Amino acid sequence: MKFFLDLCTKCGKCVPYCPSFQLFKSEYHSPRARVFFAKKEVRAKNFDTCLLCGRCESVCPNEVSFPSFYIKLIEKEDTSRVKDFLIKRVSQNPLELLPKKKTYQKDWIRPALPDSEVVVFFSCGLKSVYPEVLKKLKKVFDTLEVDWGVAEEVVCCGAYMLNLGDVSALKQQALKNLEVLEKFQGKVAVFCATCYWILKKVYPLIFEGTEFESRFKSLSQRIISGVSYFLNFLEKTELEPIINRKGLIFHLPCHLTEETKFVKNKLSIKEFCCGSPKLSLLLKGFQLNFKRVWQKYLIGVETLATFCTGCYLNFKFLTKHPPEIKHWLEVI
Ligand code: SF4
Ligand code: SF4
Numbered sequence: 001m002k003f004f005l006d007l008c009t010k011c012g013k014c015v016p017y018c019p020s021f022q023l024f025k026s027e028y029h030s031p032r033a034r035v036f037f038a039k040k041e042v043r044a045k046n047f048d049t050c051l052l053c054g055r056c057e058s059v060c061p062n063e064v065s066f067p068s069f070y071i072k073l074i075e076k077e078d079t080s081r082v083k084d085f086l087i088k089r090v091s092q093n094p095l096e097l098l099p100k101k102k103t104y105q106k107d108w109i110r111p112a113l114p115d116s117e118v119v120v121f122f123s124c125g126l127k128s129v130y131p132e133v134l135k136k137l138k139k140v141f142d143t144l145e146v147d148w149g150v151a152e153e154v155v156c157c158g159a160y161m162l163n164l165g166d167v168s169a170l171k172q173q174a175l176k177n178l179e180v181l182e183k184f185q186g187k188v189a190v191f192c193a194t195c196y197w198i199l200k201k202v203y204p205l206i207f208e209g210t211e212f213e214s215r216f217k218s219l220s221q222r223i224i225s226g227v228s229y230f231l232n233f234l235e236k237t238e239l240e241p242i243i244n245r246k247g248l249i250f251h252l253p254c255h256l257t258e259e260t261k262f263v264k265n266k267l268s269i270k271e272f273c274c275g276s277p278k279l280s281l282l283l284k285g286f287q288l289n290f291k292r293v294w295q296k297y298l299i300g301v302e303t304l305a306t307f308c309t310g311c312y313l314n315f316k317f318l319t320k321h322p323p324e325i326k327h328w329l330e331v332i
Contacts, residue, residue, distance in 0.1 A: 001039065001244040002059055003062060004065070004068070004095045004134075005035050005038050005039045005066075005069060006039065006208040007062040007063070007064050008032070008036075008060075008062065008064045009036045009062065010032055010036075011061065012030075012031070012032055013033040013059055013060060013061060014032060014055075014056035014057075014059055014060050014064075015027070015030040015031065015032055016055055017056060017058075018030050018048075018055060018057040018274075019032050019053060019055070019275065019290060019293070020049040020052055022273075022290075022293045023048070023129070023228075023286070023289060023290050023292075023293060025092070028046050029046050029049050029221075030172065031050075031056035031060075031064075031066050033048060034050060034066050034304070035064060035066055035069075035224075038066065038069050038247050040099025043073070043309045047070060047073070047308070048280065049281065049286070050066065050067070050070055050278040051254075051273065051275070051278055051281070052067045052070065052071070052162070052163075052198065052276070052278070053067075053254035053255070053273050053276060054067050054201075054254055054255055054257070055254050055257065055273065055284070058257045059090060059108060062251055069198065069204065070119050071162070071205060072183070073156070073165070074162070074165050074167055075167035075206060075260055076081065077165065078165065078166065078167055078168060084314060092125060092131050092132065093127055093155070093156055094125075094156055094157050094160055095124040095125070095127070095128040095129060095156075095309070095326055096128060097327050098128060098129075100129070100263065101128040101129070101276065102129065102132075103128070103131060104126060104127060104130050104131035104134050106124070108131070108134040108138070109122075109134060109150045109152065110133050110138065110148065110149050110150060111149050111150060111152055111307075112148070112150055112151050112152075112184055112186070113149055113184075113187060114183060114184055115149055115157045115184075115185055115186070116147055116149040116185075116190075117146055117147040117148065117179070117187070118135060118146050118147070118149075118186050118189050118224075118229075119148070119149060119150070119151045119186045119187070119188050119189070120140065120148065120149070120150045120151065120186050120188075120189050120190075121154055121157075121182045121189065121191070121192075121195055121199065122150050122151055122152055122153075122154050123154075123156075123183075123191065123192045123195045123311065124156050124309060125191070125192045125195075125308075125327070126192075129309050129312055129313065129327075130312065130326070130327040130329075130330055131308075132323060132330055133191060133327050133329040133330060134150070134176065134332070136329040136332060137191075138152075138232070139233075140229055140233045140329070143217060143233055143237065144229065144233060144236065146229075147186075148186075148189075150211065151180055151181060151184060151188070153180045154176075154180050155173055155176050155177060155179050155180075156173060156199040157177065157192075157194070157195040157199060158170040158173030158198060159175065159194045159195070159198050159310070160233045160277075160279075161199070162171065162202065162270045163276075163277065163278045163279055163280075164279060167206055170202075170206065171206055171207070174203045174206070174207070174216070175212070177199070177203075178203075178212070178215060178216065178219060181219055181222075181327065182215070182219070186222070187223075187224050187326055188213060188222050188224065188227060189221050189224055189225075189226050189227040189229065190223060190224070190226060191307070191327070191329070192307070192310075193225075193253035193254070193255040193256040193307050193308035193310075193311070194253070194255055194308050194309060194310050195223050195263060195309075197255035199219070199220070199223045200223040201220070201253030202218050203216045203219065203220065204216045204219075204220045204251060206219050208311070215328060216271065225256060225259055225264060226246070226257045226307075226329075227256060227307065227328075228259075228262060228264065230328055230329065231262055231263065231266060232304065233332075234266070234332075241330060243267060243268075243331070243332065244268065246302075247300060247301055247302030247303060247323075248268065248301075248302065248303045248305065249268050249269075249270050249297070249298075249301050249303075249304055249309075249313060250263070250267045250268060250269050250270070250305050250306075250328060251270055251271075251272070251274075251304055251306040251307070251315075252269050252270070252271040252307070253267075253274070253304065253306060253307055253308035253310075253311045254273050254276075255308065256307055256308070257271065270297045272293070272294045272297060272314060273290075273293075273294070274287075274306075274308075274311040274314040275287035275291070275294075275309070275314060275318075276310060276311060276314070277289035279312045279315050284328045285303045287314060287317075287318060288318065291319075293320050298319065298323055301322065301323045302316065302322045302323055302324065303322075303323055303325075303326055303331060304319075304323040304324070304325055305326045305327060305330065305331045306324070306325065306326075306328070307328050309325065312325055312327065
């Protein structure tokens with residue numbers, strides 16, 4: 001990890017992309033400063049204002065990843081005392097606790113088979129926040145003539161456990177999901193940016209050097225973002241007037257920035273950090289203040305479509321109607 005951080009040349013390219021720098025306007029809250037302290041083996045306070053959004057690593061010419069270092073550090077510190085409560089009570093789907101949770105109908109789900117070409121990761125968002133997307137999935141996959149199904153038994157990816165600093169709870173979630181997803185051979189399509197990041201990058205990282213490493217790496221190679229299906233569907237149908245309607249913007253969440261090349265020029269994309277639902281920062285009012293940074297993008301916007309459960313909830317919590325908050329697949 002130290003070698004990895006040593007690749008930082010202090011060029012500063014990451015600095016303006018970092019949400020905490022954007023808010024505090026201070027180099028101390030930048031990725032470059034965090035890497036500087038990490039290399040010196042100093043546990044600095046600015047680590048705590050890192051949202052784990054990954055924007056720094058996606059623009060870094062040397063692929064330096066402060067989030068990877070920080071996750072390893074969280075694992076070492078692992079001070080959370082919430083593990084038992086979470087694992088026993090809400091580890092299946094923490095969003096069931098939402099006061100206005102939505103529900104899906106059983107007949108919207110087509111169960112995956114071991115040889116299904118595409119297996120949909122049944123995220124908490126699909127279950128309780130934007131279940132209508134399940135109905136749209138049928139239309140999308142049938143139009144694309146893809147043999148698909150939903151992995152019904154998966155549990156929450158565990159992102160909120162990481163936010164609470166409980167990596168051992170996250171590991172338990174990961175093992176449950178590994179067991180379920182290994183029953184299938186197909187690609188695993190994910191319709192939430194945070195789940196995508198957790199399954200693709202974080203699971204292999206936290207199991208590095210363990211007996212499970214190769215299994216999580218194989219799983220990671222099967223994880224794909226649902227954005228590509230959305231775009232293929234657009235090309236096969238006549239949705240131009242719908243997706244280009246005035247007042248609609250497509251929000252590209254941080255953990256999908258790698259998809260930018262596929263979506264630019266195809267949709268009215270706005271790429272910005274929502275401020276993350278990190279609980280420790282929520283209690284300090286970070287997200288409310290951070291709204292100053294992105295609210296300029298919402299002038300005249302009637303519908304904001306996002307691709308992430310965390311962003312969806314954050315926007316719902318921080319904005320008043322309009323805009324109406326939707327998932328990308330809800331607007332087609
Ligand atoms: S982390 Fe990467 S982008 Fe940031 S200062 Fe170092 S080398 Fe440059
Ligand atoms: S992960 Fe996000 S918040 Fe953390 S240092 Fe990188 S850009 Fe900044």
